[in-house]
Amino acid sequence: MTKTASRFIHPANLPITALSGVGGALAGRLADIGIHRVFDLLMHLPRDYEDRSRRVDIRDVSHGASVLVSGVVTHVENNRTGLSVALEDDTGTLVLRFFKAYAGLKNTMQIGANITAFGEIKISRYGVQMAHPEFHITGTKQFESGLLPIYPATKGLHQNKLRQLVRLAIAAIKPKGLYCLSPADLQAAGVADTGADLLGALIQIHLPDSQADIFTQTALLQGLKERTHPACQRIIIEELVAHQLSFLYRRKNVYQYKAPRCQTDSELADKLIAGLPFGLTNAQKRVIDEAVADMATSRPMLRLIQGDVGAGKTLVAALTACRAIDSGWQVAIMAPTEILAEQHGANFEKWFAPLGVGIGRLLGKQGSKERREMLAAIANNDVQIVVGTHALFQDEVAFAKLGLVIIDEQHRFGVEQRLALTNKGVANSTPHQLAMTATPIPRTLAMSMYGDMDVSVIDELPPNRTPITTVTINRDRRDEVIERISANCKAGKQAYWVCPLVEESSVLDAQSAELLYEDLCERLDIRIGLVHGKMKAAQKQETMAQFKAGEIDLLVATTVIEVGVDVPNASLMVIENAERLGLSQLHQLRGRVGRGSAKSFCVLLYQTPLSPTGIERLNVLRDSTDGFVIAQKDLELRGAGELLGKRQTGDMGYYLADIVRDETLLVAAERIAHQLIEDSARQDLAHQIVSTWLPDAKEYVNA
Incomplete structure (x- = not known):
């Protein structure tokens, strides 16, 4: 970057190489610990302090x-x-x-x-x-001398060097300061005004007062480490406000486009409901009404539907889609895996094909000829509903009249992928967005992940759902479980046996599933199938279809069957090494049984010794079937990264804020962000706050 160009950039947003003595090699080592800008260096906060005072x-x-x-x-x-x-x-x-x-x-x-x-x-x-x-x-x-900060470091980057660089960063920013909230904003958030601005709060953390007496100093150190010190609270509220502002700008950016107005009454929906063997729950009716009201306006719908396992989210999405189809628009349904996309394709085919609606699929496993034909059908409006994976948002896919995008398991996709699909609307318009998740999300996490969306909750299960009995069993008693599986399957029921995994594509996990499959094939005289993430999509689909048709008694699987798989005759779920999986993931897996009339069981096999936290987690799952209670506990015990997946929560990009610890501040930040964005006199400040904390969000801010 030239010196001329850098004059127009706030010092906080300058690359780290703008600091004296930072060349390419040092910048590379700093990049290893997430430091790219001068501001990143200021936010590289101490993990501890040395008392040399x-x-x-x-x-x-x-x-x-x-x-x-x-x-x-x-x-x-x-x-x-x-x-x-x-x-x-x-x-x-x-x-x-x-x-x-x-x-x-x-x-x-x-x-x-x-x-x-x-x-x-x-x-x-x-x-x-x-x-x-x-x-x-x-x-x-x-x-x-004094209280010296100890920073998270990396190879070849010593503490003295980090301290020197932080002081250089402070000196570079001091002349202009940092854009930040006013004392009135802090008061509204319940944060003590320390008399210092944001830069002053950062200086208090990087260069704490070493002249205090021993008791004051002890309290100071504890407050800095636990992030309860007023300076830390000041920084946290600033960061949370920046994130909430980015959500509001993103929503504002979408709202600058028109969306298709859809009729509220739907003959197609009436026909679909009339053909169902059961009625809708009140919660389903309420959420459909909320989505239909959104789609009746030209303002794009941005709505997330949360619902526990088996709450009927897919049917709600289908009945919402009826309004778009009756109004002459196409509907795209995107799922994170081919198994789930196939499941949705089968459901929508069953519901809509008899009603004369064209259903298309766009999947990675399709051959080139089949794909070309499907692309032409989508472009010519020969299919009104298109179900697929991320293949849907590739450049070559052109919809004739895309009016509604339904995204299942929203947390498996990044914001960019969601936006790429919504950009496929007709010229100067954007489709309505309806996202779904079967992972119940605590309110604070929803505010942090989906602050640009309205949230609807299906908080009622259909009356035909069978309660599931959950038991925890030491792996030493594995032989007893195998005998139970044999008896269950010989009585005409089906079962799952899930192996633990960290990643769907892990070779190690695939091997563990294969070894279990071989072992059970030798020991049991029943029909056994195998599904794992390393198999080809067609092979997985064939095995799943056989299981659903009752041609397989026991399905050995990794967590590829976590969502979307619906086999009413499956009444027993065994989860190996349950202590390795998150509570919400265990709850999702458990939800694959109890879908029919037979009494269903979930067996959590654990390996000893279990930590106190491990015992607590398994007990929570054993004692509760409420997905929201379980998700809140999972969030408290393991954090957002475990609940929604590292990839997606990595996009949150928090330096200091913690959504569990800082729940009260998050609520206040949402309120302050709304006030800032609605106050025309403070628009420049709001823009600058987002630019400082989230430079990659500037495309939404400047839209």
Whole structure:
């Protein structure tokens, strides 16, 4: 970047190479820990602090503490294990240990020398020791004094260098400061006004006051580490407001386009409901009404439907789609996996084909001829409903009149993928968006992930759902479980046996499923099938179709069957190494049974020893069938990354905020963001806040 161009960029948004002494090699090491801009460096907050503000008597040192001591060298021993130096003050003695005895060290460590040293204390049967301390002859120079920050680091990037760079970043930003909230905003959020602006709060964290007395200093350190210090609270509310603003700008960006108005009455929906063997729940009716009201206007619908396992989200989506089809528009349904896309395709075919609606599929497994024909049918409006995976938003896919996009398991897709599909509407318009998730999402997580969407909740299960009994069993009793599987299947029922996995494509997990499959085939006289993420899509589909048709008694699988699979005759679910999976994922897997009239069971096989948290997690699942209760507990125990998946939550990009810990501040941030965006006099401030915290969101801000 040229110096001329950089004049128009706020110092916070300058690349890290704008700082003196930061070349390509150093910038590469900083990039390894997520530091690309000057602002990133300011937000690289300490993980701990070293107290070099006061000398500690040797008798008062404690194991694991990093302390500053002074004393006289009373003994020196040099042998093949290194150099041992006895350092004594008026209160006691400790040993300085050096594993390399170079000439300068031996010249300094002479009996009678007065030494000041800083390092970590180790107390063991060998006495009190300090290994490889920093040191100097007392009075010759000073250590960097005070409370020194300890930063998360990487290879080749030392603490002293990080401290130096942070000070350079502070100096670079000081002349202009940082765009931030006003004292009135902080008061509205219930955050104490420390008298400092955002930059001042950051300085308090990077360069804490070392002149405070020991009690004040202890409280200061605790507040900084636990993020309860007013300076931390100030930074957290600023960050949360920036994220909420980005959601509002994203929504505003979508709202600048018109969406097709759809009629509220639907002859197609009436016919579909009349053909169902059951009625709709009140919750389903309410959510359909909310979506239909959105689609009756020219403002694009942005709605997320949450519902527990078996709540009937797909039917709600289908009845919403009827309004778009009756109004002459096409509907695209996107699912994260081919198994789920095929499941939706089968359901929509069953519901809509008898009503004369054209159904198309766009999947990765299709041959080139079949794909060309389907692309032509979509472009010519020969199919009104198109079901597919991410293949739907590829450039070559052109819809004739796309009016509604339905995205299942929304959290499996990134924002960019969702927007790519909505860009396929007719010229100067955008389709309505209806997202669904079978992972119940706690309110705070929904605010953090889907702040640009309205949320509807199907909080009622159909009356025909069979309760599932969940039991936890030690893997030592695996043989008993295998006998139960055999009896279950020979009685005409079907069962799942799920192997744990971290990633759908993991070779290791596929092998573990294959080994289990081989073992069970040898031990059981029943029909057994195998499905895992490394198999070809056609092979998976064929096995799933056989299982659904009752041609397979026991399906050994990885978590590719987590969502969307509906086999009413399956009444037993066994989950191997259940302690390795998240609560919400376990709940989703459990939801594959209990879909028919037979009493259903879920067996959680666990490996001992279990941690206290592991025991608590499995007990929560055993004792509750409420997906929202389970999801909230999962969020508290394992965090957003485990509940929704690392990939998607990585997009949240928080430096300091934690949506579980900071729930109260998140609610306040949402309110402040609305106030900022609605106040014409503060538009520039709102833009600058988003630009500082979320530079990649500028396309929404400037739209």
